[in-house]
Amino acid sequence: MITGLINANPVVYEKKRSVDFELHQLVFSSSETVYGQPEKIPCIEDFQLMAMNPYGRTKLFLEEIARDIERVDSEWRMILLRYFNPVGAHESGKLGEDPKGIPNNLMPYIQQVAVGRLPELNVYGHDYPTADGSAVRDYIHVMDLADGHIAALRKLFTTENIGCTAYNLGTGRGTSVLEMVATFEKASGKKIPIKLCPRRAGDATAVYASTEKAEKELGWKAKYGIEEMCRDQWKWASQNPWGYQSQP
Secondary structure: OEEEEEOOEEEEEOOOOHHHHOOOEEEEEEEHHHHOOOOOOOEOOOOOOOOOOHHHHHHHHHHHHHHHHHHHOOOOEEEEEEEOOEEOOOOOOOOOOOOOOOOOOHHHHHHHHHOOOOOOEEEEOOOOOOOOOOOEEOOEEHHHHHHHHHHHHHHHHHOOOOOEEEEEEOOOOOEEHHHHHHHHHHHHOOOOOEEEEOOOOOOOOEEOEOOHHHHHHHOOOOOOOHHHHHHHHHHHHHHOOOOOOOOO
């Protein structure tokens, strides 16, 4: 029991747990960063996990907690969705990503350069052993990601003995940073000035997904490619150049 005061009146709060409400299903938002720099690609769900940066380690630790919970209470059914770089926006152009400050992720950074909020795009790493020297990632449209959640929920509520199971949500295709920049330029008609910068510690060279497990067990497969991702991201950005705020 937790006792507190609201408007000088004593109030007693009772701490509730998920078991009190008979909740034993969970869809957890994990990340491809749990794979770190895999020894081979595409990444398969049963690969050894070796996160390389603090963000990836938080996801890895939470996955471990989920697995521990399921081990001690077999009533739990959990699906761990490992996202591979969600990008894009709703096709209406009314819903999109609006990070505060300088974006940490590629696509919001590109869009802010395209609308004039930032002068240039910093490309971190141009000497990777890839086709154009920039890092390679698996980008997934946010609407495909939403459909992946629906598929995961259907699986949870229609299948017994799931345990704690991980699924990759990606396209299964690797795209380099410079390739994504060129695709966005084509979709927007805007030239994106870039500045080549040194690699960042904790960034992998190339990571993309094997989606066979999700296709087979969830009945889910990504429908959109990078062209649609850039098209919808630009529609959002061009209609809302300052995101959800008025221009300063």
